Amino acid sequence: MCGVKGIVLDASILLKAGDDENGSPSLRPDALYVLRKLRYSNIFTGISYGPDLSAPKVRLLQESARLYSYNCFVFRPSAIDSFVSEVSLEWDDNTGSYMHVVSSYKDEEIAQMISSGWLITVLRSPGKASDVEYSTGTENPSKIFINKLEELPLTICHLNKKAMGKDVKTVGYLMKPSREEDFAKRGAFPIKPTPNGLIFVPLTYELPISQQLQEIDGVLHKATDDIITVEMSSSSDFENKVTYTEGMQELQRYIGCHPDCRVIDPFTNIYPVLDRLKIQQILGGLENLNSKSCCKIRGPHFLKVVDFSEPKLEDKLVDAKLSLPNIVKPQVACGVADAHSMAIVFKEDSYKDLNVPLPAIVQEYVDHSSTMFKFYVVGKKIFFAIKKSTPNADTLIKLAEEKELKPLLFDSLKSLPVDKLKSQSEDNTRIDHELVTDAANWLRRVLDLTIFGFDVVIQESTGDHVIVDVNYLPSFKEVPDEVAIPTFWEAIKEKLTGKQSTEAAILL
Known part of the structure; x- marks a missing residue:
C-alpha cells in the first residue's frame, strides 16, 4: 500500500452554513x-460540489480551487462511477487510495464509493454521534469519522504511516504561519512520504497537543514564535525567564513526560541563542580554533550594559576594547517585539538617551567591506551565501553627519544602507572555508543544534573572521530548494533515528 494519494473535499465541509x-x-x-x-x-x-449548488457558492469554490491550485469536480450521487473515473483520469496515479471528505448529512450519498476502493472521511455534525469509530486498531477502515476538520491532516498522516510501515517517521511541526508557509511552499513539509521516509503533519492548538503527539515520532518547532514575554530583571537562569503561550507550554509538559518523543531541538538547547550575552560568551571559546590558520575567527568585542547612564561607562567600553562607532543590541535576541531594535552609536554622549531596550549588548562594529557571509548548518552539511551588508564606519559617519552624528536607530529585520555599487564577484576567495568549517563543527557540538545559522564578516584591517550573529532554524532560503530540502529531510531523519554525524562537511 502507498497510503492516501489524493483527497477530494466536499462543499458540505467547506462552506459556512447560511450566507453572510x-x-x-x-x-x-x-x-x-x-x-x-x-x-x-x-x-x-x-473540491467537489453538487450540480444543484447555487452559482455564488460554485464561484466561491472555484476561486478557492484556483487560489490553492486544486481541481474541481461535480459530484452526482447517481453517477458515482463517472465521478471516480473523472478523478482517476485527472490525477492519473494508480498507487494508494483516494479519500472523499464529506459532512455527516451527506454520508449516505457517497456510501457506494467504498466499493470503488475509496476511503470516506465523515465530519460529524455537532451533537451527532456515530456507531462507527475509527481507531488505530481498525484494519483497513473504509469509513473514518472526525469531529473537527483540523483532525484531517493527522488522519492522513496516520493512514500513510500505516501503509508505509515502521520505517517511516512522522514529524509534527509548529511555527508561526508565515514561517510555515515559507518552508512549505518550497516543498519542505509534505504529508506524502519523502524519499527518505518522513511524513510531516502540522500541529495545531485547536486540538489537544497530547492527542496529536501520540503517533508523532518527533517535533520540529520554532518555539521563539510562541514567546509572550522574557523577564530580564530576574537573576534566575535565562531558561526560567521565558514565558510561552499556553499551547507551547502544553508541548513542553508533554515532552517532559515522554522522553521518547524527539525534539528538534530541545528547549534547553535553544536558550543560549535567545540570549546575546550567552552567545557572546560562547563565541569566546573560538580562540582555541585559531592555531592552524593564518586567519583568526572570533566573536566581536562586547560589553553588557544595564543602564546607559551608569558611572564610568566610557572606561568600561575602553576596557572591553570597544571604540566608536559601535552597535548596540538588546540582550534578548528574538521572540519579543523589540528584540531587533538596535542602534549604531557615533558619539560617547549619545548613550544616555539611547532608545534601545535594556539590558543591552554594546558590540564592536567591524569594517567588513559591506559584505556578509551567511552560513547554514543543516545536519552534517554546511551551506553559505554572500549578502550585501552595512557600509564601513567612514561611510556611516558621513551619513550620520547630516544628522549631527545622532545614533542611527534601525530594526535589524529591515534593510540598512548598503553599497549597491560594490561587486561581490571576488568575495568568495576572501573566506577561509576550512577555518569556518571548524567553527561550524565546534558550534554544532557546543550548541547541540540540528539546524542553525551564523553570520560572518571579515575585518578589513586584520582579516579576522568575526561571527556577529547566531540563530536557530533559519530559512536558508538562499540555498537552492533542490539541494536544501533533501538535506533538511536528511538532517531530521538522522535526528529521529539517532544516527547523527559528529562532523560537518562544507558544501560550496
Missing part, C-alpha cells in the same frame, strides 16, 4: 485551515 450579512457565501474558518495545510502536502487535492 451581504447575502454572499463564505468558507468556514476550519476549511481555510485545511485548504492551506494541504496546499503543499504533495498529495492531489480537489
